Amino acid sequence: MKLLFLIALSLLGSVVFAANEPLSVIKGTVYSSDNQPVANATVHVKNTNRTTITDKNGAFSFRKLDEGSYTIVVSFVGAEPVEQTVEVGHNETADINIIVNLSLKDLEEVIIKGTRNKYKNEEVSSSLRLQTPILELPQNIQVISSQIMADQQVFDIVDGITRNISGATRQGHWDNQYANIRMRGSKIPAFRNGMNIEASWGPTAEDAAMIERIEFVKGPAGFMLANGEPGGFYNVVTKKPTGYTKGSATFSAGSFSTYRGALDFDGKLSSDGRLLYRLNLAAQQKDFHTKYNYSNRYMVAPVLSYLIDDATTLTLEYTYQGSKYLSNGNYSFSPKQFADPGIGNDFFYGDPTFEPGRIRDHSVYAYLDHQINSRWKAHAQIAYFNFNMEANSTWLNYMRANGDMPRYWSISGEQGENRFGQFSFSGEERTGGIRHRILMGADFGNKKFWGDFRTILDSIPAAPLNVYNPVYGLPGAIFPVLDRSQDIRVLAGGSNYVSVVSYASAYAQDELAFFDDQLRLSLGLRFTSAETVGKTKAAQINSNVFSPRVGLSYSITKDMAAYALYDQSFVPVAGTNWQGEAFEPIRGNDIEAGLKKDWFNGHWTSSISAYIITRKNALVADPDPDHVVGGQTFQAQLGETKTKGIEVDITGEVLPGLNLNANYALTDSKISEDSRAENIGNVTPNTAKHTANGWLNYRVQKGAFEGFGLMGGVSALIDRHISTTKEPNFPNYFRADGGLSYQKGRYSISMLVNNLLNHQRLLTAGSISNPSNALKAKGAVTYYSYIVEPRRNMRIGITYRF
Template identity: 25%
Template sequence: MDIVTAGRKAASPLIRYRNAALLGCTALVAFAPVSLRAQEATTPTVLEAITVDGQGAGGNGDDDSKTIVATTTTAAGKMPADILAAPASISVITSREIQERGAESIEQVVQYTAGVVTDYYGSDDRYDYFKIRGFTPFTYRDGLVVGRTWSGVREEPYAFERIEVLKGANSTGFGVSDPGGSVNYVTKLPKSERFGEVYATGGSFAHKETGFDFGDSLTEDGTLSYRLTGKFQRSDAEYDYSRDDENFIMGGLTWRPTDATSLSFVFDHLGRDGTPSSGGHPRGTDFDRDRFFGEPDFNYDTTNRNTYSVLFDHDFGNGLTFNSSARHSKSGSGFGYAYIWDALGADDPADTRVDRSYFGNDKSSEQFIVDAHLLYETHFDNVESRTLFGAEYNRFNSESDSYYVAAPAIDFRNPVYWGRPAALSPYSSVENDQKTKAIYLQQDLTFFDTLTASVGLRNDWLDLRETNRLAGSTASGDYSEMTKRFGLSYKITEELAVYTSYAESVAPPGTGTEPTKGEQYEIGIKYRPDAFPALFTASVYDLTMENITTYEAPVYLPATVDKIRHRGLDLEAKVELPNNINLIGAYSYIDSKIVEKGGAFDGNSFAQVPEHMAALWGTYTLEGEGKRGDMTFGLGARYTGSYYFDNANTRKSDPAIVFDAAFTYKIQENTTFQVNVSNLFNEKHIANDDGGAYYYNPGRAIFASLRQTW
């Protein structure tokens, strides 16, 4: 299933939020202290408005281009929140961190985030492969659902001001999703002042890239402003007969007729022309990564997507604001390639021929989604209250054809290519028509500026219709699903907070099947010192997911697992020390168990879930002296423990550690030269063994960039 419902809408720039909100209803007032109820006749006090010039659709108060330590987020729900007080585990990757690490893909963006495993499919480049707490996440853009990373579009990180990672279940905040977590992409929106940058990048695999991001006010009073962002890339991948080309352009207009109203329109086009993989490497061999065992004439991976977004905000005053966003997108994508599928591999030294298969998919989709909500904030005595009520509508249509036939075997010692398949008939041809309606309520109460109680309720009505065009049959299903979230956060001091939460998730995997349901219990602690920008978090969780649909090689047809339970620990730190040292650290432990009484996998670990993961990234800036400009040195290490490649737990990876490095030199005030190296020592390991072939982790890549800002 591609997509079933929508998520949350993040607040837009120049929205005024106040530090308190409405006590939502009489039932919630009953939880207030007796001293508060004795003053029911008192007129509510609305705190003085605070205007926040947000850096993007998140409407956050952070300048994401200047810091790696975010303080606010909308990832836990549709209400902007202080990360310290939010009863959830949230990681924010700002645009500064993305640029410093030279992240070229979403996988690279989230590599240093606790609880996230990346690159578990190795040299298969079709999707953004990462999991949060052991499960594939749903992704959102400005709070509106995009879909699962598996089978979805590979997003362009340069389009976003920040990327917010919420760990754990939260269907009440985002809509129908899986329990491991979710990711919200915050779009770059026009600002009210002049700014800009242009850059050029070159490096490994004949990589050539240029990009720009600039904007200004179109009127003297700043009521109308624009932003234009683009990236154009021509490159190969690290294997023969490959390419990795991209055209991305995004333009936005923001109109602010008053300080209380903001209307933004954004159009973006994403075009990719790449190749899906090298076809895998024969099992039992150890060839270089650049060896190609697919078919040069049947090796494509394309994306063509146009998106139109509208974001509207209005502040009525007295604590009441209205926010609405809508998006229409239309895309076409497809891939086709030949890959090795030979369970014996190179077990027989005399047999150097391996079997292969042709595999492909062509898909078109169209989506319209709209979300609207009211946020009312007020302050009663020592209680701050925020109440949000909203509704959402999502319509999604797609057509998908999948192909799978045997391909000629190939001699891996002396490859001879056979070309495209003579004819391809789909083994699956499916048309999906999905409509989702939802209403939701979120209520936060903060007592004496220390204890925050958070409640979220959401009901989704899912109308799903799936047509099998080969069989001429149609299946349909109607679902009504209620999800809940409860959280408590207590500020021990202004710098230290503890929290606990319970959250649910629900996501039907396909028409006519039982919904995939999840729930999570979590406790955690957060520390944000006043002395310098930093955020330290630790959390322990217990989450389960039921009625899971999995996809196993070679053709990845759906199979069902009854229940999966993950219990784990996440530790994360982001620190900007006064002596020009920045640090990002993460550690994760996951105890993964498949639970299906009497089933073949009972007691096994879920595939692609390492027990241990750790990462550390640090930078040191040597300040300029005389004619020499600032120099920043960066070094990182990523450790991934061993994990099983399959749910049967018959094949397992080796633990591995990969190093990254960066160097930036400020040539002059607004001109920088930057070098980024991923996999510094060219460490090589098997990231995926699907039973028919090996897929290695990405090799060393070196990129140099020249950047001019204003």
Template identity: 25%
Template sequence: MSQGTTFGVMVLAGLMVPAVAGAQSSGNGAGNGAAVQMPAVTVTGRGETALSPVTGYVANQQATGTKTDTPLIETPQSISVIPADQIRDQNAQTLNQVVRYTAGVTAETRGAVATRYDQLKVRGFDADIYLNGLKLQSLYYTTSQIDPYLLERAEVLKGPTSVLYGQSPAGGLINQVSKRPTATALNEVGIEYGTDNHWRGTADFSGPIDKDGKFLYRLTAVGLSEDGQIRMTENQRIAVAPSVTWRPDAETSLTLLGFYQHDPKGNSYGGIPAQGTVLPNPLGRIPVDFYDGDPNFEKFDRRQASLGYAFDKRLSDVWTVRLNGRWLNAKVAYDSLYANGLSSDNRSLFRGIATSREEMNAYAFDNQIEGRFSTGPVRHTLLAGIDHQRLDGHYTAGFGAAPSIDVFNPVYGIAVTRPPTSRTEIDGRQTGVYLQDQLRLGGFILTVAGRRDWAKTTSTTSGGGSTQSDQAWTGRAGLTYVFENGLAPYVSYAESFTPSSGVNFSGAPFKPEKGTQYEVGVKYQPPGLNSLFTAALFDLTRSNLLTRDPAHPGFSVQSGEARSRGVELEAKVGVTKDLELIGTYTFLDTTYTKDNDGLEGKRLAAVPRHQASAWAMYHLPEATPLAGLGVGAGVRFTGGTVNTANSFKVPSFTLVDATVSYDLGALSPKLRGAEVTVNSKNLFDKEYVASCYYGEWCAYGYRRTVTAGLRYRW
């Protein structure tokens, strides 16, 4: 069988299933979305932006779901916004931690080893990761990751997104929005120390360059060094993000966005067997800090550099043009020994070897024209665009078997023979054109959109090469009615597509995987209250999944199908300017509805049926004796999950987080701008298994971490 592989599928093979290069499962999908850029954003105050007003934790506007500046309650699809205030209060230091309190998102399925990659699921399926509306493309183990300190906010768009973003998985996307230059001076430095020898330094400077404010700048930086939860592992990072905005007049804006991040070390990326963690082992429980690799062999060194632009020009009262693009270079040196099953003696762990040296250059562009006009009583927001992305990269990878290790008495520093490697060149391209109209008549908003995509990926090895070409139409339609009391019920339909690599028995290339979603819901923003309440009911289906060909062993057919049905409830309330509340609940029924590999009727691995979370943050008012004090606490519940074969269950778990902050300016005016913070995640040190994410590979979750920090602003 031909094994032509798109660069999207390689992310799945390299990150989710390292034991089998190129392995595919109908339970996972990966693809490459098209490129899109958010409009330029200028911070104007605490948690507030010029184009997407945010007061505390509550966002009123979004751009990810429509690529236009549209109120959240007018967008006929579920979107959650995590602003800077929430990221800071919860001290989130990975994207997984950023979305912990978000409905519909299953974060940290890889537990405490999920630091080097942003692996999570939305509505039970994989989701794409974007930066400033442009896809962060990937190549095997080269997957970009952005430190959350560099972000202004994150927006989670749930369900199919292809009509605006091109090829993408059915789960949705998470768009990370960078900090941008501000019109007023902003200066901040901070230092933090915590458990596992955690050290973190931060700096953020911004403001006008000239007296007229036509040139603005921002420079954000973060450095990190810590020990991993897994013994003999470390995590290190240095990142810097400079940006400059030029505004010659009120109708024109150009922002240049730079980024460099170096991760010399990336903790462990291993796994543990089910026996001795979820399942009983007659010899005992495997220690929570067990390391399945070897410090003399393990290597993870990633460098990322990018330069992007966002140009916005208002041509008239009707038309606006936006031009956006980014170049990204990423390099990874990767060596790993990983768990590959437990021996019948219940203590000898079989291991595999993975090694790769990689580099990619990724280019993404999105050009849009937006018109706002009326035809009779109907008001239109018309958007037309063309986007393009390209990836040129190569990897030299090899896989093999490594000596086993005793899980109860491990010996490290052993000799490891590197496997033979081979080089693969990848050239991936995608171009898409799209058209969207938001029609308003009274309280009704009808959103309709359509798109055409052309995608092509060429893979070249020493033994030959293959080319995969795909074309697809996708669409979306939604209807919302906004009542004067802030209630906005809606109904919508959306589609996605993801190329599938390889050919069937007759030699015909596989068709793209398809995603379809039906969603009904209601959003509520009561006048006079800084809040947003959302409820959504959805039916999401992935079709054309690869599964075994019963008539031709060793080949696949596209008769597989998986479905996710569920309910999402989310509330964000600013009761006062000092009290912020978050509450979420998610119910997911995920099932393989069609499959020839024995999965039909079974649940998807690592996806809980029930999830719930709650968070409260309270800053004592200035008039009280304890003015300057802030206290926060949260609870996260994740229901039980199953392994791939549904042969055993992973127990549910409940975790508690807490934070305390104190503004030292309340003690003395000389200390104004200084703040001390203490954060604890998993406060009661719950030991748990996050999931058994593939086969019987499992991962322990994060144990308790405590950090204390000092921050100074002026």
């Protein structure tokens, strides 16, 4: 409560003393030589640290200036800057227009050429609500740009994204459906445009064509979350209208019958520039390296933005993602070990007889932005998500020592509905020599999920599939027709796969800056009221939680800052254990410190951070083989885990034409408290102690070979644990990729070879299953489940920008 009092006091002081502060302002608009407003231009007040970016109408402003003469500099990557001097009086506003010496078409060419290898980002997206540059934030935030995704020929969120972030790993599971990303000792939730859309079995992995950038926020960041994991979260920022009339077409082809096309249209629908649009389309056919398996996807994402007046903008966004696939996952099974050399890289545990599954995923957003005055702005957004899956699945009942695996066959139906609302106010004020950046608002959410996973055939009436000698082609007549005539809400009613989570929260944060903004103190507090609803009173949890946050950042030099942070987290957990008891909320504390530095005038940046996270009530798979009811498995909660780590990230243009993204993380995550004493001191499941990644892209800048490029990268995961053991029990991982590219004007072409060394057994996920006593009597043995990445494969992509 003392922290809340301090925040309230600082807000009150802002209002009381703001009237006595000088309010000199320089604002203006940047135009091209053909009199078109120029968006995304960099505008800088010369000989100061004041920099901003023009909005989609070419507008910019600088507040809180002393009277005097200033030189305003407008610049673009790859173009000559333009300067203009302006005089501003005491508490006056100077309004200027700056004309650059290029037409809008010429500027688009400059932007395409100048940003084609832009890996470094200096600001977070507006969806994170922060007004402070990344360098000065008291937190480790890493950004994956759309450019690095294009260079790596990424197709969706599960397609190698984690290699670009220190300590982030992907536990490949349902690759046709959703991403399962871990960081700092726990699975991290998925955000989209600043909203926590994490669901029981989702969200659907976003197609790369709809992604502008992905922001990995390390640590709880309670001021941004109504509820979230202490390890952090990733935020997918979707593409919005830019104000430029432009577009691109990309066509790709590759190994395993992969064919893909993506279109991006960006422009104006009205001559006055008030109505803007963005339309992204993508479709792909993609087989897997496993026999018969495939996943065909398509995506439509239109966005409309309307400038109601000079201070208010309304944006509407809709996304539809659909897919048709044969089987979730690319699992292998072995009675002997992980990465069993006797099992081929192309092993498929399903059958081509199975009816394809289908996913339909709809999401709708509405955003309203309003500039209240020169210092304050308001933002509101609401969203609705509707997810539906109709599929079937199989899994082994047990495994025999010779590799036989009798399988059962189930229906797989899912329905999810999420509703969200956010409101926030942010602004700057001054009290004497202290600058305040104030953020306050509220979040609301309601998440509902229904799952129908009834076993239809306890045992498929055919010879068991043998992992060492698989024979496919089951007779279709042995499978009954699946009845989906009833609503899934009815079909799921008697199962354990029904959950409802609702939350409401309010928060406030004040970033106080001292000594000419050199020292910054962030004080934040969030209150969250959450409810998880179950089938019985024992399965229902109500929580009211205060989450404080204190951060400190100090600029050692203009391009180097040190920070320290204390933050708390709170996560309501839906579902029950095998006894029908509700899970307790996950609680976490994070203490960390770090150092950030920009190098060579900001061309590249580096960061190093160290942290300690305490996490209570972590969820793991129930290890007791007798806790399986009708083929349904359950989860259990650990007492407490403690994770310590060090993370290093480097990204940007280290030399002209040479862009680098490299990272390393040491993650030491162990169980510190548990009702089972033998677990204490064991490593947290699904943890890699060492992760290291590097990606280089070099492009010739001039001469006869201008536009030619070389690229390549490596990824390594060392000392891996997939269950609670003291010693590593999962194979290490090392992969190398490389390729060539060429860019000329509006055309680009690239070829990338993944898994250059053709490792046949690169594993992304795994588990060990012990048979119950009843199954042992049938000859069942302990078996290993794991997912193997593809052998050597290639992708070629061609892009035309117009």
